[in-house]
Amino acid sequence: MSPSWGGPGTFPQRYETGKRQLEAVFGVSVVEMAHTLADADWISANPRARADDLMAAFADPSIAGIFCTIGGDDSIRLLPYLDLAVIRDNPKVFLGFSDTTSLHLACFAAGLTSFYGPSIMAGFAENGGMHDYTADGVRRALFSTDPPGLVPVNSEGWTAERLDWGNPVLQGQRRVLQPADPVRVLQGKGIAQGHLLGGCAEVLEMVKGTAWWPSLDAWRGAILFIETSEEPPAPGLFHRWLRNYAAQGILGVLNGIVLARPDPEGDATYREKLEAALIAALAEAGLTDLPVLSGLDFGHTQPMLTLPYGVQARIDCGTGRMSILEAGVV
Template sequence: MHDLRYPAKPRPGDRVAVVSPSTALPAIFPHVHELGLRRLRDELGLEPVEYPTTRQWQADPRDRARDLNAAFADPTITAVLATVGGDDQVTVIPHLDDEVLRANPKPFFGYSDNTNLLNHLYGLGIVGYHGGSVLVHLGRPVEMHPTSLDSLRAALFTSGWYDLAPADEWGDEPGDWQDPAGLDRPSTMFPGTGWSWHGPAHTVEGPVWGGNLEILSRILQAGRVGPSESYAGSVFLMETSEELPSDVEVYRMLRNLGERGLLAGFPAVLVARAKAWDFAKPNNQEQKQAYAEAQRAAVLRALSEYAPDTVAVFDLDIGHTDPQLIVPYGGTARVDAVNRSISVRY
């Protein structure tokens, strides 16, 4: 097991880095980005600091890495937040200065393609934070979702245990960022469905590892995951993106994790609510339900074949849907299948 350490937390009034290690969507949607920055200041009391590639479209991976190195090295910066995800952060990781990161550990917040950096920090022994996006969550239309805001505030400023809970409402149909007036229209939301539990009734406690399944698969292909036994005892977090991978693809990716020996080492798996709608695939409610059920069946099939004694919890608000709870990546999670509760230590 990795010897992981929690970085020191920021305080209200601190300067925090806002970076684009993946896609610099602030360059295309500055109105959404500016709203997110205002909420960082007004809702959380933090002073955002942008870097040269934060709004630079298709910046060279070496330049994006240079900004990350600078953000971690700057003693006046107390946390680092990603603006959004993308699909090529795998090309940025080789240019990071690991000595700088180790010497200056800071809380990093991101998800989706930022699974690359979260996994890299994990390998350096630094706890990161899966979740939070300046554009998606801070820049949410009308207001930040209270559930997202409460979790983000707790993850930023506190270090104790935080109880995750099923959301009363959820959504996966975001507004169109190309329409500035969309920021004034409420998000489409649906009644909460609660969590779904599978597996034995016992309690599991361990460090969190995993992330976006599509990105994790690419990280494995790039050879940037350690020996499988070093992750044994971890709580596996998995979520899927707006790419809407099929149930067949999800099963095959998990099967590969099983063949590698990873799945058998996870005593618990936290599965995010499946995002089942995208502008390119505007599924109706029946189609979304069918997609989510097929994905759940794929996960359960893989677990039955490779990790039959694993506790699995589905429909957590920890992925690409709204609201979003923050999970400490490398930090401790407690999954209590007896009382059906989940807590994480921020």
């Protein structure tokens, strides 16, 4: 379904590639909701129709999972039209990232474990075929009732290269991969454990103060996973957002933080600046011992992990590794 931007209507070839690769790799059958392929301007003007699609997908017993086609910047507009009882009473897989953060928090409020992972057009439609690392993450999280376990080291590399989605010739061209440097331990010692909660930093800002924003008790003992979009916010702005988390008391009740590898958008030093902003905000809050890992692959670069909301995870500052200790599906 298309709960945010109407990408399939704008780049149908890209959407069809993602649909085809999803079906081929995982053996599923994709069914579009009523407005999945609608014109992007119409999608933008009709948030209630998008919400109706989401509610219909949850309520339909023949649908096992809901995969978002792409992100955007306005899924927050769906929240007034969502019925959390429908989500709670019809548990199923819900997958997406970036702007989908708003809807993940609605699912979390309903008591559903949803999944922060690839979308149809960004991940499943990867140029030249899905990355093995992405496919493995989806398979571990969605297609097995075993805990995903130790997050694998990304040996494929990473990319944020822009290739024109409107050019079908480029769809078969692999994007250039950069070497994937190891995860960094920014601070902390030993092992920390907690439930996973977070998403895209810019979208979290939109959700703050709404009915779906998690209570302080919901953050207590959590591992905050946080990433930035392909329109990277200034590190100073990121710092100020984190000051709000401190003012709400959220930073003080966390058990740990994991920061994603960011899309640098041409600034080779952006990751270091983002890390410095995070460490500065924690220092201001007197949290210099809180365990923090940086550089995991769940952000706006590819390939990417799939992270289940609300399940227990462990970060090991000695090895710089994270493990997901519980399954997100039953």
